[in-house]
Amino acid sequence: MKLASLRGGRDGRLVVVSTDLTRATEAAAVAPTLQAALDDWAQAAPRLAELAEALEAGLVPEIRFRERDCLSPLPRAFQWADGSAYVNHVALVRKARGAEMPPSFWNDPLIYQGGSDGFLAPHAPIPFLDEKYGLDLEAEVAVVTDDAPLGVAAGAALGHVALVMLVNDVTLRGLTASELAKGFGFFQSKPASSFSPVAVTPDELGAAWSGGKLALPLLSFVNDAPLGRPDAGCDMTFDFGALIAHAARTRALAAGSIIGSGTVSNRAADGGPGRPIAEGGLGYSCIAEQRVVETLRGGAPRTPFLKPGDRVRIEMRDAAGRSIFGAIEQAVAARGA
Amino acid sequence: MKLASLRGGRDGRLVVVSTDLTRATEAAAVAPTLQAALDDWAQAAPRLAELAEALEAGLVPEIRFRERDCLSPLPRAFQWADGSAYVNHVALVRKARGAEMPPSFWNDPLIYQGGSDGFLAPHAPIPFLDEKYGLDLEAEVAVVTDDAPLGVAAGAALGHVALVMLVNDVTLRGLTASELAKGFGFFQSKPASSFSPVAVTPDELGAAWSGGKLALPLLSFVNDAPLGRPDAGCDMTFDFGALIAHAARTRALAAGSIIGSGTVSNRAADGGPGRPIAEGGLGYSCIAEQRVVETLRGGAPRTPFLKPGDRVRIEMRDAAGRSIFGAIEQAVAARGA
Numbered sequence: 320m321k322l323a324s325l326r327g328g329r330d331g332r333l334v335v336v337s338t339d340l341t342r343a344t345e346a347a348a349v350a351p352t353l354q355a356a357l358d359d360w361a362q363a364a365p366r367l368a369e370l371a372e373a374l375e376a377g378l379v380p381e382i383r384f385r386e387r388d389c390l391s392p393l394p395r396a397f398q399w400a401d402g403s404a405y406v407n408h409v410a411l412v413r414k415a416r417g418a419e420m421p422p423s424f425w426n427d428p429l430i431y432q433g434g435s436d437g438f439l440a441p442h443a444p445i446p447f448l449d450e451k452y453g454l455d456l457e458a459e460v461a462v463v464t465d466d467a468p469l470g471v472a473a474g475a476a477l478g479h480v481a482l483v484m485l486v487n488d489v490t491l492r493g494l495t496a497s498e499l500a501k502g503f504g505f506f507q508s509k510p511a512s513s514f515s516p517v518a519v520t521p522d523e524l525g526a527a528w529s530g531g532k533l534a535l536p537l538l539s540f541v542n543d544a545p546l547g548r549p550d551a552g553c554d555m556t557f558d559f560g561a562l563i564a565h566a567a568r569t570r571a572l573a574a575g576s577i578i579g580s581g582t583v584s585n586r587a588a589d590g591g592p593g594r595p596i597a598e599g600g601l602g603y604s605c606i607a608e609q610r611v612v613e614t615l616r617g618g619a620p621r622t623p624f625l626k627p628g629d630r631v632r633i634e635m636r637d638a639a640g641r642s643i644f645g646a647i648e649q650a651v652a653a654r655g656a
Numbered sequence: 657m658k659l660a661s662l663r664g665g666r667d668g669r670l671v672v673v674s675t676d677l678t679r680a681t682e683a684a685a686v687a688p689t690l691q692a693a694l695d696d697w698a699q700a701a702p703r704l705a706e707l708a709e710a711l712e713a714g715l716v717p718e719i720r721f722r723e724r725d726c727l728s729p730l731p732r733a734f735q736w737a738d739g740s741a742y743v744n745h746v747a748l749v750r751k752a753r754g755a756e757m758p759p760s761f762w763n764d765p766l767i768y769q770g771g772s773d774g775f776l777a778p779h780a781p782i783p784f785l786d787e788k789y790g791l792d793l794e795a796e797v798a799v800v801t802d803d804a805p806l807g808v809a810a811g812a813a814l815g816h817v818a819l820v821m822l823v824n825d826v827t828l829r830g831l832t833a834s835e836l837a838k839g840f841g842f843f844q845s846k847p848a849s850s851f852s853p854v855a856v857t858p859d860e861l862g863a864a865w866s867g868g869k870l871a872l873p874l875l876s877f878v879n880d881a882p883l884g885r886p887d888a889g890c891d892m893t894f895d896f897g898a899l900i901a902h903a904a905r906t907r908a909l910a911a912g913s914i915i916g917s918g919t920v921s922n923r924a925a926d927g928g929p930g931r932p933i934a935e936g937g938l939g940y941s942c943i944a945e946q947r948v949v950e951t952l953r954g955g956a957p958r959t960p961f962l963k964p965g966d967r968v969r970i971e972m973r974d975a976a977g978r979s980i981f982g983a984i985e986q987a988v989a990a991r992g993a
Contacts, residue, residue: 329910395910397772431843432771432842437910498839504768506767507902569844575773
């Protein structure tokens, strides 16, 4: 099934969405909000699935579904923990900075605790604060868990994946290096993220969801020009089971915890950095990685970070070309807007 | 006024507590939970204050208030961001590790994003996972904000402090160094924190709340032996206004955001590390700092970290010796319990 949160209050109004993303039906009789459904997921999930079936069959009242009416599926969450599972991305970024990546990064997942008190709506503008901050997108996959116990193993952890969605983990590149150096993790360099209009249960993904990875191209665009289409199932060093197990090593994860994959990144066939889309490669899921490759190849970055008026789109299509999650579609706001 | 969350559901049941912490009255008519009250704080706060007055006057139904019936005031929160405002503490810990503290730490606040999806109750046992993890307490002061806008200045930020409370920021010392080295901040080294039974509005603190600091001794005990009684108003390099402004530099803070002071720590009169309580000093708010001082003075730490069965108590008393927030009182659970 597919779920979304329409505008209404701080936590939105839960609806079940048709598979083709054209229609929706109110889910208030099951749970008023997605968080409330997740708080009682064992009871709520089967009832929401029934509602989804009834919606497909035209048996329940329906409204027109518009992605622009959506908040993020969880408009605010009790946890947003973002991994860096595509270690290729980390290695590349460090290389461009002339910094060595510790070899342990290939075995020990990197996860930072992100701010979760307020997410941007999937079609809301991204605030633009300061040119120096280097505004960037990061296209990622994320899962939402139900209650996952302390110390859950990676295999069992996958049983706690309730929903899957896409993320734009908005990043201020000009602030990351100094925050990394302080050791306390990202804070000011990570303003509010946004999530895809729709969150889906793993069964909606069919064979593409396997081994805790989502094996489909993640499409990113800037001003309608394709930036990246890497396969989220490739080069993911730590699958979602490993990420959840890492996060739950010393504390339980409460229902509604969002765990992110980190920026999706594929290597080229020769093992080196992927090539840009314009050269027939799979491109990148953030501008920083494109700039890194430009620097490694030409000595300097050429692609600028985002500026007011720029537009970002992130989506994923199934084998038949149909949008699975709807699109994150955001314009960068005017300065100070 | 003083507020608490009694057991009941994931978010507890909001009650107003008498100033002397002996009685309480249900606040459901105003808001079912503390988060709901904070979501509409401008409306809810005056009504809760009226209820508090009526409770003191014996005009409303009342129940016996017991600290052991409490959850943390926010049993789960949308944000827990913890500073290191007592830079003295950071400098000492680094010194003992033989690491240099960057001078910028005196001007640029350190804040990490903490896990907030589930806090321990103030009298709940602390899980004990592994001897190697080095289980420690950290006694701190924290504030809860209402909606604080993006870019709020330090002075104006203090107007967004809705509530004040105490924290035990439970820390696994054996895991901090490697997480600091990774740069992504604390994650596994910070299991669930616990907060004082009662959260209070700043006006309850009288003159002790001044300039964004709480100028009273913060009392910590391990197995009933005093560990520390530093004044939380002394040596706080960044007041709560500065911490909130730092946290809100690139994103708004939503109502119910918890901002922590970091481990409270006072220097000795000569500017050096404070002396242990046993030697007439003000002691420490965590075992790690006591061990650091032992190491600096005697070459090795003598005080062990917490083990199963150990008991921790954290509280603060007003000038007349009355408990303000109730006490955090936790036993360390048996291994694997």
